[in-house]
Structures are given as C-alpha cells and as structure tokens.
Amino acid sequence: MNKNTILLAEDNYDDEVLTLRALKKGLSDIDIVVARNGIEVLDYLCGTGTFSGRDPTELPKVLLLDLKMPMMDGLETLRRIRATDHASLLPVVILTSSDERSDQLDSYQLGANSYVRKPVRFDEFVKAATNLGIYWLEINQAPPKRTLSA
C-alpha cells in the first residue's frame, strides 16, 4: 500500500471527479481510494465486504468524509470508526457542502479532526484540497500504529 493513501468517502460521481482532480493538481504520488458510502468506508478500514482480504492494519493517512451519503451517512460512519479498536485514531476530515452549525458541532463532538466546507468556486476548492493534502500527507504526523499487545 502506498504510504500516501487518502480514503475519500463521496457518493456523487461528479463531486468525486472534481475532488480527485483538485487533490491530484497539487500533489503527486498519492493514492486515492473512493468509498461510496459509510458501509464501504468501514469495509475498507476493517477489510470486510467489498474489501474483504485487505489488511485492516494498513490505514490511510486520512479519511475525507462527506456528511450526506446514502445508507450510512458521514456522522454515523465517524461514530463507528471511533468505536473500533484499530481505526479509532484515524485522522478524519469532514469535507462537505454544509456550513450548518449543527453539522459542525456534531462532527467535532464525534471526534472529527477537521471540518472543511467545499467552496462553490472550483479554484478555491483546488486550493483547499491542495492544502488538505499537503497538511495530512506531508506535515501531519499520523497516530502510531497500534500493535496487538497495545
């Protein structure tokens, strides 16, 4: 697994194209895995379902999590990630259209590490995505891997 892996949870294909483009514009050598909803996110992180057989101890550098997704939304996904043993410390950035106070509060209360509102202007979105990528892939120190004995 590429050590610069970003897990992107995004249900909308157009938004996925835009986000991938924005992220790749500012960053080379990144690996972006796309999950369509919360269930796929958890499957990826736990090596179950569509991602069965994947090594769950190999965690992405960061999860970019959309709030509004079908089946399992972002907040519920975040709650479940924080309840796991191996991925509870995974850096999670909420990446959403919403600037509702309640969404921001709920996200932080459930342990989001960051909350970013996607700008309408694509050039601003590119700037935000580039900054996010640089910060979480290059500047931020990921939480240390948990060993079985820990």
Place this chain on the structure above:
Amino acid sequence: MIGLAEIVHADEVDWRNLMGAVPDAVIVSNSNGKIVYLNQAVERFFGYRPEELLGKPVEILVPRQHHEKHKAHRADYHAAPRRRSMGFGSDLRAVRADGTEFPVAISLGFSLTNHGNLVIAIVQDLSELRKRDKSIQSLHERAARNAKLKEANKELEAFSFSVSHDLRAPLRVVDGFSQMLLEDHAANLDDHGKDCLERIRTAAQRMGDLIDDLLKLARITTYELNAVEVDLTAMTNEIIETLKLATPEREVEYIVADGMKVFGDPGLLRIVLENLLNNAVKFTAGRKPARIDIGFHESDGIKVFHVCDNGAGFDMAYSDKLFGTFQRMHNATEFPGTGIGLATVQRIVTRHSGKVWAEAEVDKGATFYFALIQETLDE
C-alpha cells in the same frame, strides 16, 4: 291556576322587590308579543326606562336583522308553548337602546292567564362570560401559535440544511466542469466558447453567493438573541480596519462618533454595521473624497444611529423597496451585490424591536438610520 297578572296585582310591592333581586332580565310578553312586564335588570341590560318598553313589541330588544325570524318563532311558540331555552343557533344577541348589541342566553316559559297566554323570558347577559372565554381562547391560541412557530422554525432549519447541502453541490459541479473544459479543451474552444464558459462560471459563483446570503438571512430569524451592552464605536472601528485592508485602492474618509453604546446582540449588530458600511464604501466608489460618517443623535430619549455617505444615493421614490429581499436600486455591473444585505439589516433591527430607514438623493449620497427602540428584546 293563578296567572302571572294576578300575582302582580295581588302584592305588587313584594313582587317588584322579588323580581328586582333577580340578576337576570325578566321580560313578560303577551300573545301579541307586546311587553307587559319587566324587572329592574332590563333597565340595566338594555338602557331603556320601563315606560319606554311597556306595550312595545319584544322585537325592540332583538337586533333588526332578526325581527322577522323572531316574529315567526314567537307565533310558533304561542301555537305550541313549552319551557325551553331559546336559540337561533348558539350566538344569540340582543340590542340595547343605543343600538349596540350584546351576547345573551334566553330561557322561555309560559303561563296561561286570564289575559291570555303570557310568555316569560329570562335573559342572561353573556358579555363578561364571552370576554373570559375569549381570553382563555386567546391563551389557547397563543400556545397553539407558539407551537406552530416552533414547528416552522424547525422546518426552516431543515430547509436551510437542505439548501446548504443540496443546492450548493450542483453549483460546484457546474463551476468545476466549466473550469475543466477551459483547462483541458482550450485548444478546441474559440474565444466565444471560452467567453460562454466564463459566463457560466460567473453565474454559478453568483448563485453560490446568493444561497450563502439567503442562508444567513434565514438564520437570523431562528438565531437566539443574546443582548448585552455593545460598544458600537469600537465595533465600527474594527469593521473599518477590515474594510481598509479589503479595499486598499480606495481613499475613504471615515468619521466615527465616540461613545456609541447600545443594548443588543453583538453578533447581529456587527452584521448590521458591516452591511451598512460595506454599502457606503461600495456606493461611494469614484467619489473623491469619499466620506462616510457614523454617529448618532438622541430623539425622545432614543438613540438614533446613522451611517451617512456622499455616494451614488438613490431615488427616494423607490425607498419602499429598499429593504426587500433581492431588491436592487442600481444595476449589477455598476454596483454588484445580491440584494439581501438591507433585508438582513431590517430583519436584525426588527428582531431588536427597532426601526431602520433611509434618506437619500441621487448622486448626493445616502443616510441610513437605525434605532433599537426598546431596551427589552422581543423574546
């Protein structure tokens, strides 16, 4: 059987005293519908002297529009008399000497006497009761209104949630893919094609701004006011510093009065000042020197604040539209804007039980006034 008339004659004093003690109006009429007896309460209820009523048809006490119906009912009653309460529907009304009406309840009895069939009507004045009912009803209504308002607020929150999530996302796609076309397919696009795409992008971005401003406006309605003493002078100076940074190319002379203090919500009042100052800066573009004066005066003990500029002004003939949502006084190329700023200002001032108004003249400038009339807030 002894008839009513006999008793009246037998011991008139006792009878009068007794009937005078009855709290309700007692009216006796004969088979022709003429009043033959009334007690003291009738005078009190209806405002007639007894001699004005005796011998008159009972309809004199009935609102004119019911006269015919009453006569017919009276004939029916004499044909088949029985004790009962009277009612043309539940809202029975009587009319006073001065023509005013009041709600009543009437019970009817009858007695066959030497003078024929006499009808006795007991009339109860329901004015006070109705008033009590009404105040109870208005309490109920207020509770129901509050519940509805809460529901509406909840719906509004759900609505703005949906607006912020669902309306912005497609705009990002419009802008993003237009940009992608410009970047990836520029070789296949002539200048007209590129211009079209730029226009699409501009419109998408403008709609994004509109949505954001509308959301802000909607939130002011549901925002919980937190009133404290606010130093508007300090707040104005802070906003001016930000404005100077944002418009370094502009030369604006700001005059800020000292000691502007008011009781209100600091977050919301900042939005008021920001909007008024932004407007003043915007509409003084091209003025040399541009001059913006922020101050106050007292009128009847109420502080009236003003933001005055020497900018483009506007025609007072359209001043009623000034504070409407999406209303614009100038065309967008000259002075860009969403037309939501002043609507927001008005909503905030109204939430402070205050008033906002403007005076202006084309090309001479505009002055916006606001007063937070009550020290207590609307919550």
